[in-house]
Amino acid sequence: MSMTIELTASVRNRVGKGAARELRREGLVPAVIYGEKKPPLPISVSYKDAFRKIHDGGFLSTVIEIEVDGEKHRVIPKDYQLEPVRDFLVHVDFLRVGKNTTLIVDVPVLFINEDKSPGIRKGGVLNVVRHTVEVTVPADSIPENLVVDLDGVEVGGTMHISSVTLPENVVPTITDRDFTIATIAAPSALRSSEGEAEDEGAEEGGEAE
Numbered sequence: 001m002s003m004t005i006e007l008t009a010s011v012r013n014r015v016g017k018g019a020a021r022e023l024r025r026e027g028l029v030p031a032v033i034y035g036e037k038k039p040p041l042p043i044s045v046s047y048k049d050a051f052r053k054i055h056d057g058g059f060l061s062t063v064i065e066i067e068v069d070g071e072k073h074r075v076i077p078k079d080y081q082l083e084p085v086r087d088f089l090v091h092v093d094f095l096r097v098g099k100n101t102t103l104i105v106d107v108p109v110l111f112i113n114e115d116k117s118p119g120i121r122k123g124g125v126l127n128v129v130r131h132t133v134e135v136t137v138p139a140d141s142i143p144e145n146l147v148v149d150l151d152g153v154e155v156g157g158t159m160h161i162s163s164v165t166l167p168e169n170v171v172p173t174i175t176d177r178d179f180t181i182a183t184i185a186a187p188s189a190l191r192s193s194e195g196e197a198e199d200e201g202a203e204e205g206g207e208a209e
Contacts, residue, residue: 007049009068012042029089033073036096043068051089054080061105061142063097076103076139101139104173106132109181110145119155123187129180134173143167148181157184
């Protein structure tokens with residue numbers, strides 16, 4: 001289960017582009033807390049702390065406890081905006097999380113035992129189809145990752161969602177098929193030799209005709 005992390009924030013008394021620019025000059029970033037049928041709460045958080053947590057990974061699937069002027073709010077990040085040219089953080093949206101809240105989140109996929117995969121040891125390449133999997137899960141039970149074990153997987157092997165042991169109460173949002181997480185692709189040298197063999201076979205067949 002992912003751990004709850006903490007942030008400190010202050011209420012924003014001013015909104016708008018001018019106020020946002022002023023906050024960023026002070027090392028802060030504008031944000032808002034919404035949901036749970038309560039009024040939106042405009043806040044500002046440390047730019048450095050928020051930016052670091054985003055780039056640590058798993059930001060949008062982590063429950064956060066934000067202390068706003070002495071009052072604690074349990075939230076999960078729902079979105080954030082980056083300035084497209086300079087890639088700096090512009091705004092963060094936080095959703096309030098109640099005691100029995102169920103969420104839809106993207107959980108990162110973690111691959112283990114690559115050294116125990118015969119396919120990879122032979123030069124095969126791990127082709128990741130899904131770096132994250134969208135799941136429905138109680139807010140208190142969001143896993144840090146979904147583990148895919150590559151032990152024993154040969155070249156051409158495919159890891160489907162059924163290959164993953166899901167934690168209790170974690171349900172993929174895609175339920176109508178056993179979707180692919182990753183495959184072990186053949187080494188490029190092997191693919192080249194197979195292609196050459198097919199070409200030679202075709203040429204021989206043409207000469208025979």
